[in-house]
Amino acid sequence: HSALTQPASVSGSPGQSITISCIGTSSDVGSFNYVSWYQQHPGKAPKLIIHDVNNRPSGVSNRFSGSKSDNTASLTISGLQAEDEADYYCTAYTSSASWVFGGGTKLTVL
Amino acid sequence: EVQLVESGGGLIQPGGSLRLSCAASGLTFSSYWMHWVRQVPGKGPVWVSCINIDGSVTRYADSVRGRFTISRDNAKNTLYLQMNSLRAEDTAIYYCASPGIAVTGMSFDYWGQGTLVTVSS
Numbered sequence: 001h002s003a004l005t006q007p008a009s010v011s012g013s014p015g016q017s018i019t020i021s022c023i024g025t026s027s028d029v030g031s032f033n034y035v036s037w038y039q040q041h042p043g044k045a046p047k048l049i050i051h052d053v054n055n056r057p058s059g060v061s062n063r064f065s066g067s068k069s070d071n072t073a074s075l076t077i078s079g080l081q082a083e084d085e086a087d088y089y090c091t092a093y094t095s096s097a098s099w100v101f102g103g104g105t106k107l108t109v110l
Numbered sequence: 111e112v113q114l115v116e117s118g119g120g121l122i123q124p125g126g127s128l129r130l131s132c133a134a135s136g137l138t139f140s141s142y143w144m145h146w147v148r149q150v151p152g153k154g155p156v157w158v159s160c161i162n163i164d165g166s167v168t169r170y171a172d173s174v175r176g177r178f179t180i181s182r183d184n185a186k187n188t189l190y191l192q193m194n195s196l197r198a199e200d201t202a203i204y205y206c207a208s209p210g211i212a213v214t215g216m217s218f219d220y221w222g223q224g225t226l227v228t229v230s231s
C-alpha cells in the first residue's frame with residue numbers, strides 16, 4: 001500500500017477554518033471506517049485527535065472534526081488558533097491487515 | 111495515566127542487530143494489541159508491526175518482514191522489537207503505540223516518546 005496523499009502544507013489566519021485532505025484507495029480509506037488523524041508538534045510524539053473517521057477523544061477540542069467520502073478522508077479545523085500550528089497525519093487500516101499513513105501536512109497559522 | 115516508555119535504540123552498523131523494549135503502565139497491557147511505528151525525522155510515520163493480546167498473531171510491514179520480530183511479555187507489561195540485518199533505511203525514531211481510547215482498537219491512541227535507531231558505519 002502506498003502512502004496516503006496529503007497536501008504538503010496548508011495555512012490560515014486565526015479564527016479561520018482549514019481542511020486537510022487524505023486521499024487513499026478502495027483498499028484502505030474506501031474500505032473501512034478506520035481512518036484516524038494525528039497532530040505532531042516538533043520534537044514530540046504524534047497525538048491522536050480523530051479516530052474512526054469522525055470521533056474525537058475526550059479532551060480534544062471540538063474545533064477538530066473528521067469526515068470521509070469514498071476514498072478521501074478530511075480533517076477540518078475551525079476557529080484556528082496559534083497552538084494548532086503543527087504537522088498533521090492521517091492513517092487508515094488496509095485490506096492487507098496493515099496500516100498506512102499519509103505523508104503529512106504542515107499547518108501554518110499566519 | 112498511560113505511559114509507554116521505549117528503550118534500546120542507538121547507533122548500530124549495517125547488518126547488525128538491536129532489540130527495542132517498550133514498558134507500559136496505566137493500561138491493562140494484556141488486553142490490547144500493540145504496535146511499533148517508526149518515523150524518519152521530517153517524514154511521515156510508517157507502521158512497522160503489531161502483535162495480538164497473547165502474542166499468537168503478528169503482522170509486519172513488507173519492508174521489515176523476515177528481519178524484525180515483535181513479541182511481548184504480559185507478565186512484565188513489556189513489548190519488544192528484535193531487529194536483525196539492519197539497513198541504513200531502518201534509521202528512524204521507533205515508537206510503540208497502543209489502542210485504549212477508541213472502542214474499535216483500530217487507531218494508535220497512546221504513543222511513547224520514541225527511541226532513535228541509527229544504522230550507519
